[in-house]
Amino acid sequence: xxxxxxxxxxxxxxxxxxxxxxxxxxxxxxxxxxxxxxxxxxxxxxxxxxxxxxxxxxxxxxxxxxxxxxxxxxxxxxxxxxxxxxxxxxxxxxxxxxxxxxxxxxxxxxxxxxxxxxxxxxxxxxxxxxxxxxxxxxxxxxxxxxxxxxxxxxxxxxxxxxxxxxxxxxxxxxxxxxxxxxxxxxxxxxxxxxxxxxxxxxxxxxxxxxxxxxxxxxxxxxxxxxxxxxxxxxxxxxxxxxxxxxxxxxxxxxxxxxxxxxxxxxxxxxxxxxxxxxxxxxxxxxxxxxxxxxxxxxxxxxxxxxxxxxxxxxxxxxxxxxxxxxxxxxxxxxxxxxxxxxxxxxxxxxxxxxxxxxxxxxxxxxxxxxxxxxxxxxxxxxxxxxxxxxxxxxxxxxxxxxxxxxxxxxxxxxxxxxxxxxxxxxxxxxxxxxxxxxxxxxxxxxxxxxxxxxxxxxxxxxxxxxxxxxxxx
Amino acid sequence: xxxxxxxxxxxxxxxxxxxxxxxxxxxxxxxxxxxxxxxxxxxxxxxxxxxxxxxxxxxxxxxxxxxxxxxxxxxxxxxxxxxxxxxxxxxxxxxxxxxxxxxxxxxxxxxxxxxxxxxxxxxxxxxxxxxxxxxxxxxxxxxxxxxxxxxxxxxxxxxxxxxxxxxxxxxxxxxxxxxxxxxxxxxxxxxxxxxxxxxxxxxxxxxxxxxxxxxxxxxxxxxxxxxxxxxxxxxxxxxxxxxxxxxxxxxxxxxxxxxxxxxxxxxxxxxxxxxxxxxxxxxxxxxxxxxxxxxxxxxxxxxxxxxxxxxxxxxxxxxxxxxxxxxxxxxxxxxxxxxxxxxxxxxxxxxxxxxxxxxxxxxxxxxxxxxxxxxxxxxxxxxxxxxxxxxxxxxxxxxxxxxxxxxxxxxxxxxxxxxxxxxxxxxxxxxxxxxxxxxxxxxxxxxxxxxxxxxxxxxxxxxxxxxxxxxxx
Numbered sequence: 001x002x003x004x005x006x007x008x009x010x011x012x013x014x015x016x017x018x019x020x021x022x023x024x025x026x027x028x029x030x031x032x033x034x035x036x037x038x039x040x041x042x043x044x045x046x047x048x049x050x051x052x053x054x055x056x057x058x059x060x061x062x063x064x065x066x067x068x069x070x071x072x073x074x075x076x077x078x079x080x081x082x083x084x085x086x087x088x089x090x091x092x093x094x095x096x097x098x099x100x101x102x103x104x105x106x107x108x109x110x111x112x113x114x115x116x117x118x119x120x121x122x123x124x125x126x127x128x129x130x131x132x133x134x135x136x137x138x139x140x141x142x143x144x145x146x147x148x149x150x151x152x153x154x155x156x157x158x159x160x161x162x163x164x165x166x167x168x169x170x171x172x173x174x175x176x177x178x179x180x181x182x183x184x185x186x187x188x189x190x191x192x193x194x195x196x197x198x199x200x201x202x203x204x205x206x207x208x209x210x211x212x213x214x215x216x217x218x219x220x221x222x223x224x225x226x227x228x229x230x231x232x233x234x235x236x237x238x239x240x241x242x243x244x245x246x247x248x249x250x251x252x253x254x255x256x257x258x259x260x261x262x263x264x265x266x267x268x269x270x271x272x273x274x275x276x277x278x279x280x281x282x283x284x285x286x287x288x289x290x291x292x293x294x295x296x297x298x299x300x301x302x303x304x305x306x307x308x309x310x311x312x313x314x315x316x317x318x319x320x321x322x323x324x325x326x327x328x329x330x331x332x333x334x335x336x337x338x339x340x341x342x343x344x345x346x347x348x349x350x351x352x353x354x355x356x357x358x359x360x361x362x363x364x365x366x367x368x369x370x371x372x373x374x375x376x377x378x379x380x381x382x383x384x385x386x387x388x389x390x391x392x393x394x395x396x397x398x399x400x401x402x403x404x405x406x407x408x409x410x411x412x413x414x415x416x417x418x419x420x421x422x423x424x425x426x427x428x429x430x431x432x433x434x435x436x437x438x439x440x441x442x443x444x445x446x447x448x449x450x451x452x453x454x455x456x457x458x459x460x461x462x463x464x465x466x467x468x469x470x471x472x473x
Numbered sequence: 474x475x476x477x478x479x480x481x482x483x484x485x486x487x488x489x490x491x492x493x494x495x496x497x498x499x500x501x502x503x504x505x506x507x508x509x510x511x512x513x514x515x516x517x518x519x520x521x522x523x524x525x526x527x528x529x530x531x532x533x534x535x536x537x538x539x540x541x542x543x544x545x546x547x548x549x550x551x552x553x554x555x556x557x558x559x560x561x562x563x564x565x566x567x568x569x570x571x572x573x574x575x576x577x578x579x580x581x582x583x584x585x586x587x588x589x590x591x592x593x594x595x596x597x598x599x600x601x602x603x604x605x606x607x608x609x610x611x612x613x614x615x616x617x618x619x620x621x622x623x624x625x626x627x628x629x630x631x632x633x634x635x636x637x638x639x640x641x642x643x644x645x646x647x648x649x650x651x652x653x654x655x656x657x658x659x660x661x662x663x664x665x666x667x668x669x670x671x672x673x674x675x676x677x678x679x680x681x682x683x684x685x686x687x688x689x690x691x692x693x694x695x696x697x698x699x700x701x702x703x704x705x706x707x708x709x710x711x712x713x714x715x716x717x718x719x720x721x722x723x724x725x726x727x728x729x730x731x732x733x734x735x736x737x738x739x740x741x742x743x744x745x746x747x748x749x750x751x752x753x754x755x756x757x758x759x760x761x762x763x764x765x766x767x768x769x770x771x772x773x774x775x776x777x778x779x780x781x782x783x784x785x786x787x788x789x790x791x792x793x794x795x796x797x798x799x800x801x802x803x804x805x806x807x808x809x810x811x812x813x814x815x816x817x818x819x820x821x822x823x824x825x826x827x828x829x830x831x832x833x834x835x836x837x838x839x840x841x842x843x844x845x846x847x848x849x850x851x852x853x854x855x856x857x858x859x860x861x862x863x864x865x866x867x868x869x870x871x872x873x874x875x876x877x878x879x880x881x882x883x884x885x886x887x888x889x890x891x892x893x894x895x896x897x898x899x900x901x902x903x904x905x906x907x908x909x910x911x912x913x914x915x916x917x918x919x920x921x922x923x924x925x926x927x928x929x930x931x932x933x934x935x936x937x938x939x940x941x942x943x944x945x946x
Contacts, residue, residue, distance in 0.1 A: 106710050106829035107860070108717070151663050159722075162661060164670075165638065180921040185827045187859040188635060189899035190624050190674055191906060191918055192944055193926045197637075197670030201663055218718045237579050244581070245691045248764030249632075249722035291721030292773070300765070354658045356579035386660040387580070426662040433664060445664055448653040452933060453666045459932035460925060471665055 004064045008046050008090070011056035016047040016096070030091045033082045034075045034138075038435065040083035042069075045091045051171060051179055051210045054092065058208065059177030061090055067465045068092050070204035072115065072146030075138035077350070078434030080150065080203045080470050094145045097210060103128055108216045109168060109185040114145025114209050121214070130216040133160040133252075137334060145209045151201035153430030158385035159252040159289070160217070162430070164200040169213035172199050175206075175461035185213045198456070203432055204467040206460045222294035223252070225287050225326035226301055228308070228317040229280040233359040235313035236282055236384060240355065242313070243286060246304040250297070253287030254385030255333050261379045264339035265332055272332050276316050284314075284384070285333050333381070337390075340379045345401030346394040347412045351420050352429035355387045362389075365419045369393060372415065373408065388429040391416060417444055438473035477537045481519050481563070484529035489520040489569070503564045506555045507548045507611075511908065513556035515542075518564045524644060524652055524683045527565065531681065532650030534563055540938045541565050543677035545587065545619030548611035550823070551907030553623065553676045553943050567618045570683060576601055581689040582641060582658040587618025587682050594687070603689040606633040606725075610807060618682045624674035626903030631858035632725040632762070633690070635903070637673040642686035645672050648679075648934035658686045671929070676905055677940040679933045695767035696725070698760050698799035699774050701781070701790035702753040706832040708786035709755055709857060713828065715786070716759060719777040723770070726760030727858030728806050734852045737812035738805055745805050749789050757857070758806050806854070810863075813852045818874030819867040820885045824893050825902035828860045835862075838892045842866060845888065846881065861902040864889060890917055911946035 008017045018025045020041075030045045032038070043066070048054045061068050071081040071093045083089035097113040103124065104110075110132060112121060118139040125132035134147060136154030146152075148170070152163045160166060169184035172195075182196060199207050230236045236256050243251045262277040277283050286304075290297035301319050308314040320326035340346055353361045362380060369376050375396030382389040393412050395404035417427045417440065427444050428437055441450060457464070457472055481490045491498045493514075503518045505511070516539070521527045534541050544554040544566045556562040570586040576597065577584075583605060585594060591612040598605035607620060609627030619625075621643070625636045633639060642657035645668075655669060672680050703709045709729050716724045735750040750756050759777075763770035774792050781787040793799035813819055826834050835853060842849050848869030855862040866885050868877035890900045890913065900917050901910055914923060930937070930945055 104827060104829050106714060107827040109827070151667075153661050153663075157661065161638075164667070165634075174921060174925065178921045178924070180925065181919050182922060184897065184899070186825045186899050186902070187630065188626050188825045188856075188861045188902040190626075190901045190903055191899055191910075191914060192922070193675055193679070193929055194624075194637070194670045194673065195922055195925055197667045198929075200667070202666055206666070218721055220721065241579060246764065248691055248693065250764070291719065291723070352659045352661045354577060354580040354582070356577050383661075388661045424657065426657070426659050426664055428663045429659070429661040430663055437664075441664060446654050448647060448651045449655060449665070449668055451651070452647065452653065452668055455932040456666055456671075456929060459928040 004060055004066055005044060007060040008044060008057060011060060012046055012048045012053050016049065018045040019043065030071060030074065030093060031082055033079045035077060038079045038082055040085050041087045042083045042091045043088050045093060047093045047096045049096045051173065054173045054208060054210050055177045055179050057092055058173050058175065062175065062177055062463060062465055065463060065465065066090055067468050069467055070094065070149065070208045072143030072149065073117065073138065073141045075142040076146065076150060076434060077431045078428070078436040080432055080434030081146065084469065092208065094143065094210070100124055101211065104185060107185050109213050110216055111183055111185070111211065111213045112144055113211045114143060116144050118142050118144055118147060125216055126219065129219055131219045132214060132216055134163055134166055144212060148200050148209050148212055149202070149204050150432040153383070153386070153388065155253055155255070155383065157383060158254055159249060164197055166215050167196065167200060167212050168215060170196050170199055170209055171211035172207040172209055175463065175466050183211060183213050203434060203471050205457060205471050206466065208466070218291065220289035221291055222297045223287060223289045224294065224297045224301055225285065225320045225329050226305065226317055227275055227329050228284045228286065228305065228314045229276040230282045230284055230314055231280055233282060233362050236284055237355060237359060238311070238313040239284060239308050240385060242308055243304055246307070247288050247300055250288045250290055250300065251286070252289040253285065255285040256382060256384035257283050257285070257333060257336065258378065258380035260377055261336045261340070261381045264343050264379065265335050268339045268342040269335055272328070272335060274332050275318055280315055285329055336379065336381050340392060340394060344395055345405050346379060346392045347405065347409050349391045349416050350429050350431045351391055351416070351425055351427060352386065352388045353420065353423045353425035355384065357423045358384065358387060358389065361419060361423045365416060368415060368419065369412070433471045435470055438469065438471055477533055477539055478517060480533040481517060481530060484533060485519055485521045485526050489522065491518040492516065503544060503547065503566060504555055506552045508550060511552045511555055513558050514560045515556045515564045516561050518566055520566045520569045522569045524646065527646045527681060527683050528650045528652055530565055531646050531648065535648065535650055535936060535938055538936060538938065539563055540941050542940055543567065543622065543681045545616030545622065546590065546611065546614045548615040549619065549623060549907060550904045551901070551909040553905055553907030554619065557942070565681065567616065567683070573597055574684065577658060580658050582686050583689055584656055584658070584684065584686045585617055586684045587616060589617050591615050591617055591620060598689055599692065602692060604692045605687060605689055607636055607639055617685060621673050621682050621685055622675070622677050623905040626856070626859070626861065628726055628728070628856065630856060631727055632722060637670055639688050640669065640673060640685050641688060643669050643672055643682055644684035645680040645682055648936065648939050656684060656686050676907060676944050678930060678944050679939065681939070691764065693762035694764055695770045696760060696762045697767065697770045697774055698758065698793045698802050699778065699790055700748055700802050701757045701759065701778065701787045702749040703755045703757055703787055704753055706755060706835055709757055710828060710832060711784070711786040712757060712781050713858060715781055716777055719780070720761050720773055723761045723763055723773065724759070725762040726758065728758040729855060729857035730756050730758070730806060730809065731851065731853035733850055734809045734813070734854045737816050737852065738808050741812045741815040742808055745801070745808060747805050748791055753788055758802055809852065809854050813865060813867060817868055818878050819852060819865045820878065820882050822864045822889050823902050823904045824864055824889070824898055824900060825859065825861045826893065826896045826898035828857065830896045831857065831860060831862065834892060834896045838889060841888060841892070842885070906944045908943055911942065911944055
């Protein structure tokens with residue numbers, strides 16, 4: 001392998017090729033996934049500084065039959081961006097490629113390199129008077145290349161779509177080390193197969209995204225947040241329909257949170273003062289973005305909530321009076337994952353179901369789990385507007401979390417995923433497949449779709465050197 | 474071929490397999506494209522009534538190595554849905570598969586078969602209180618399968634995206650006659666490669682779309698239309714930016730029309746009474762969709778137009794007082810293609826350019842053409858909000874149209890497409906490639922992208938039986 005390492009060093013410079021033999025080098029940040037579920041061992045970590053260097057790295061690896069694991073901020077949740085433990089894979093980190101190449105105000109586009117941190121892009125857009133709406137918990141460290149590679153979701157999907165919907169063009173290095181120059185800023189381009197959408201969400205298994213042209217939106221004049229207690233999941237779905245009707249595209253967030261999930265926030269972070277959760281099984285967080293004024297947004301919100309209360313689908317509600325209060329409400333929502341971790345280990349699911357079927361799914365699946373595991377506690381929350389639930393299963397009160405996971409994780413996964421399949425849902429709504437769920441696809445993915453996926457992988461990466469065993473086990 | 478015909482008849486029933494030997498049969502409606510640029514000869518026209526029948530037809534054809542031309546409403550503009558003249562291809566018409574399978578109000582989805590006529594789907598949605606926003610000139614006869622196969626655009630792309638952006642799931646018959654059951658109604662699904670977007674826009678060359686799950690939107694409370702005269706294309710672009718800022722997602726239409734294009738409407742259809750076009754080189758048609766009320770929409774529009782006039786980017790404007798006036802303004806816009814046909818033959822282009830570069834593109838390309846062809850007349854109009862121009866080149870006044878096309882078509886196409894390439898645009902914004910532009914792709918498409926397209930075609934349709942020579946010549 002020393003010949004390959006020499007080529008990589010020639011391509012990127014000695015200081016940007018790290019191996020376990022590099023004096024003082026600690027590769028663990030690149031070898032370990034964010035949730036610490038897997039620790040691999042890399043042959044080398046390579047940090048190219050340009051698209052041409054990425055292409056040279058891929059060509060060298062292809063010539064040696066060495067596989068490549070592309071990596072951005074390494075914040076993924078499905079073990080998609082870390083090497084296996086063979087010591088033979090090259091981690092290709094894109095973080096040095098972090099230039100903003102262009103901002104086109106009249107075309108409403110932003111062209112950036114893959115290694116740009118998401119929050120930085122949000123800031124660049126805002127400073128120019130625009131909104132780049134992709135927003136998710138890891139935004140302070142995830143990169144746009146990783147967001148596109150995994151088709152990230154987050155809290156603004158309801159209005160602006162997933163990461164793929166915010167991307168107009170890509171620059172990609174293929175498995176052969178060729179560069180596809182596809183950084184178009186066009187809203188319409190029907191000159192052949194949509195390679196952009198094929199690359200987005202392929203988790204680095206079909207090509208390596210090195211840059212992207214993204215959509216910008218006008219900054220809203222005002223963004224308001226409301227919090228409503230609802231008597232049932234059916235009522236939450238009814239409220240969602242009313243909100244679509246009344247607010248139209250102003251509805252930019254619709255999060256649902258179960259009573260037990262909120263009680264954990266209340267228990268572990270009492271200073272956050274969770275409102276309205278004690279009397280009703282669910283609360284909803286709504287966001288209204290208005291291009292006119294705060295007064296107009298407030299009037300729209302009040303009209304919605306009055307109608308909803310009259311219809312009985314909201315029992316009580318508050319509208320944040322100022323930005324600090326709005327941030328406080330979002331902070332409660334975002335603290336649920338932390339609060340459940342404080343409470344102990346749990347079995348997490350990132351699933352989606354058609355919105356209309358979520359009430360029945362939750363009722364049935366809750367009942368099945370409670371029958372199987374007496375005392376089980378269900379931490380349900382998520383992006384109801386997108387049909388996306390984080391449906392997490394916590395050990396009974398007082399039980400040992402590790403023993404619970406050991407004894408129940410496989411069974412619970414199977415039970416939940418079988419229910420998802422019965423309700424025509426997805427076992428991975430926004431987190432992707434990675435290595436963690438690759439072995440689940442044969443059970444839950446349409447077999448014709450899976451056969452097509454294998455054919456596409458074989459066509460674009462016949463050597464199977466791009467992130468092997470991710471997505472397709 | 475009689476063995477194949479017998480199998481097709483067994484699959485679909487005798488009356489749904491038409492050949493030139495069928496007594497009284499006239500296949501011209503299936504063999505001739507809409508703009509009458511190409512007339513082929515089919516071995517047979519097969520009209521399956523179900524997905525299973527489509528699969529059986531494909532399996533039979535695959536076994537015989539016979540190629541298939543999928544066809545919907547046959548309204549395409551690039552010769553993508555008619556057979557060649559060999560007499561060996563089977564036209565597979567989807568028009569009998571026209572059931573609406575489901576409308577899910579809470580999930581905001583509509584699941585329909587490929588042969589549904591677009592206008593019918595708009596009506597079904599509206600009757601249920603929703604908007605299906607895809608809208609284009611052929612909506613009375615085009616089918617949703619064809620709209621998805623070609624990724625149709627139209628007049629609402631600015632707000633709602635192209636056909637691909639309105640589709641959540643697909644049912645597809647592969648080149649092997651297998652059925653991919655992908656009719657998910659999910660807003661988030663990250664379980665592998667996005668086969669949906671790969672099929673959409675592939676013009677029937679990678680699979681046959683038999684059904685789709687589409688997105689619905691709330692019906693706006695009011696839709697208003699305005700017409701503004703602008704002193705330059707730069708001013709039109711400036712007005713677009715202001716409209717994005719003031720109206721936000723309420724801006725659902727932004728069409729630009731050149732003075733000569735409008736003068737043709739005025740000349741050939743004086744009863745339409747084209748407003749405000751005589752003193753300025755361009756007019757703009759704006760549409761504002763409001764979820765609140767007509768009064769609110771009007772107030773927003775007036776605020777925008779006042780600001781724009783103060784800034785000098787609008788010289789005069791009218792807002793339609795009622796629906797009849799609004800339809801009248803749209804009718805003028807939609808009459809441009811008819812008026813230019815009345816005036817004589819012309820060379821049409823469906824191109825897109827980044828919005829910011831359109832003023833320079835038009836100025837430069839107009840000048841180049843005027844230098845090459847003294848007296849040439851340019852019929853420019855299109856969806857400026859999407860960067861999509863219908864940039865049409867009309868013979869000098871009094872010249873013979875046929876002679877003009879014969880002498881100039883190739884040269885003009887090359888000049889315009891070279892300019893498009895220089896401005897990083899697309900030579901087919903919304904009409905697709907078909908047979909008409911397939912031979913242009915090698916000159917104007919990124920070579921790495923083209924190589925990937927060929928690899929994907931080979932992977933999914935190794936026999937090359939699905940719409941051969943369309944898209945990839």
